[in-house]
Amino acid sequence: MNASASTERKQPAWGNVALCALLAALVGALLIWHLREDAWQLPDASRWLAATAVLLVWVGFTAWLGWRRRAIEQAASSLSNSVAGGDAVLVLFASQTGTAEQVAWQTTQSLQQAGMPAQLIGLGDVGADMLAAASRVLFVVSTTGDGDAPDSAARFITQCMRTPLDLSHLRYGLLALGDRDYDDFCGFGRQLLQWLQHSRATTLFDPVEVDNGDPAALRHWQHHLALLSGATELPDWQRPDYQRWQLIERTLLNPGSQGGACFHIALRPLDGALAWQAGDLVEIGPRHAAADVERWLAQPPFDGSTWLTHEGRRASLREWLMESHLPAYDDVRGCTPAQVVAALQALPHREYSIASLPSDGALHLLVRCMQRDDGTPGIGSGWLTQHAELGGDIALRIRPNRAFHAPADDRPLILIGNGTGLAGLRALLKSRIEAGYGRNWLMFGERQLAHDFFHGDEIMRWREEGKLARLDLVWSREGGARLYVQDRLREAAVELRHWVAAGAAIYVCGSLAGMAPGVDYALREMLGDEAVERLRDEGRYRRDVY
Numbered sequence: 001m002n003a004s005a006s007t008e009r010k011q012p013a014w015g016n017v018a019l020c021a022l023l024a025a026l027v028g029a030l031l032i033w034h035l036r037e038d039a040w041q042l043p044d045a046s047r048w049l050a051a052t053a054v055l056l057v058w059v060g061f062t063a064w065l066g067w068r069r070r071a072i073e074q075a076a077s078s079l080s081n082s083v084a085g086g087d088a089v090l091v092l093f094a095s096q097t098g099t100a101e102q103v104a105w106q107t108t109q110s111l112q113q114a115g116m117p118a119q120l121i122g123l124g125d126v127g128a129d130m131l132a133a134a135s136r137v138l139f140v141v142s143t144t145g146d147g148d149a150p151d152s153a154a155r156f157i158t159q160c161m162r163t164p165l166d167l168s169h170l171r172y173g174l175l176a177l178g179d180r181d182y183d184d185f186c187g188f189g190r191q192l193l194q195w196l197q198h199s200r201a202t203t204l205f206d207p208v209e210v211d212n213g214d215p216a217a218l219r220h221w222q223h224h225l226a227l228l229s230g231a232t233e234l235p236d237w238q239r240p241d242y243q244r245w246q247l248i249e250r251t252l253l254n255p256g257s258q259g260g261a262c263f264h265i266a267l268r269p270l271d272g273a274l275a276w277q278a279g280d281l282v283e284i285g286p287r288h289a290a291a292d293v294e295r296w297l298a299q300p301p302f303d304g305s306t307w308l309t310h311e312g313r314r315a316s317l318r319e320w321l322m323e324s325h326l327p328a329y330d331d332v333r334g335c336t337p338a339q340v341v342a343a344l345q346a347l348p349h350r351e352y353s354i355a356s357l358p359s360d361g362a363l364h365l366l367v368r369c370m371q372r373d374d375g376t377p378g379i380g381s382g383w384l385t386q387h388a389e390l391g392g393d394i395a396l397r398i399r400p401n402r403a404f405h406a407p408a409d410d411r412p413l414i415l416i417g418n419g420t421g422l423a424g425l426r427a428l429l430k431s432r433i434e435a436g437y438g439r440n441w442l443m444f445g446e447r448q449l450a451h452d453f454f455h456g457d458e459i460m461r462w463r464e465e466g467k468l469a470r471l472d473l474v475w476s477r478e479g480g481a482r483l484y485v486q487d488r489l490r491e492a493a494v495e496l497r498h499w500v501a502a503g504a505a506i507y508v509c510g511s512l513a514g515m516a517p518g519v520d521y522a523l524r525e526m527l528g529d530e531a532v533e534r535l536r537d538e539g540r541y542r543r544d545v546y
Helices: 005-009 014-035 044-084 099-113 128-133 151-159 187-198 215-229 290-298 317-322 337-343 379-387 419-435 456-464 485-491 493-501 515-527 529-537
Strands: 089-094 118-122 136-142 171-178 208-211 243-252 262-269 281-285 307-310 313-316 350-353 363-368 393-399 413-418 440-446 470-475 505-510 541-545
Touching: 089 099, 089 151, 099 118, 099 136, 099 171, 099 215, 136 187, 171 187, 171 215, 187 529, 208 215, 215 281, 215 393, 243 379, 262 379, 281 379, 290 317, 307 317, 307 337, 313 317, 317 337, 350 363, 350 379, 350 419, 363 379, 363 419, 413 419, 413 485, 413 515, 419 440, 419 456, 419 505, 419 541, 440 485, 470 485, 485 493, 485 515, 493 515, 505 515, 515 529, 515 541, 529 541
Parallel strands: 089 118, 089 136, 136 171, 171 208, 413 440, 413 505, 440 470, 505 541
Antiparallel strands: 243 262, 243 393, 262 363, 281 350, 281 393, 307 313
């Protein structure tokens, strides 16, 4: 995305303004022509002709407005019927100058490329009946002026947002475009979020806020789209600006586990210094296994050592292929190496929570090796856990995640997670311990104590040293009934209320499919919807879920 989201806040909708101004100027000119007989010295017949022209222009303009309104209503009615009859994702946008509309269009295209039905429509053309018929909606909205909604959203605000609706059936995602130079950052996006929450709609994933067109935040939105659609190999809209890091350690943490293999990964920068905050993420540029690329090169055949320059970058054909989707042989038959490189599509990035602090001397990740349907490892996890060589280069970019940074004070902190979500919680705990804050409560769930207690020795040492005030562990594959962190949370309801009353913040990290909504439901059950929303508004309920 080259367009800046800040322009959404500073410019009016010039397309509509220009059209109205042009028509007004034409009508005005014709009126002057008709009325200023002394200026034009026209005969009566000519002046009557001018009057007729004025009338025709006005009638035509009025007819156009009527036609446009009917077209919008018909399109909305048709769309509402189609939504009611299927499972299409609605992509609704509110844009002042076009940036949000462009992102919404790219969102729709990405979902459709993944084989997911998706329909794009302006927010102003949506009514309560359409929301009642929809099951999944993605909102892409900008903010204009001093925290105001775009002009095109006025009808939706008037007809839908004055009071909460019953949207308990609706699941939604929200992308809010804004500019932190303004006091009311993402003002309309946050108003829309609050209305959706009060209308009891359920999040597909946590809202994404974009500061001044930040490409990293837009890639994070794409990450959510990939998870939503199940198409994890969709191309990035804009490739991350990776730095070179070295893989220095890779250790299997759960041999014998019933679940997928989980690895402790350690990296250090080859360019630059160790610099991030607890809660931040990394974007990894994955690569294919070297053996897969060599098999591909042998088929046409091509010389992988051929050096080629494309879009200002020079690398060998082998390097280009390592980091791109390998094309079908029939698609490149008869092509030169330069033509092959020009047609390549880069592998999309993968996101992981950072599990360490810079003071640890390395960047740590906790990565589960995912499996595709055919049994082969996933692109990102396969690269990090199997294919990359120790001592080899890793393309990596650190992405700040301000919404998951630790509290700046010593307030109590409740950390809840499962599986590899322990990575983000581990970094937060390390930052609290480093700051001398001991009122920390960790609640963690996995399959079996004997195999899946990642970094267990470290965590137990913190508990013994008093750096963890409370530790709750739950193992879903031990005992008769399968228990999860949300079940353990309910068992600790009295303690939870005491901690919250003492000002505690709640941080959740891990699986969006099961754990995160389960924990959210349990919190609302024990604290009430209003209390949970108040915690969210105060920044005391934060999530990094995937």
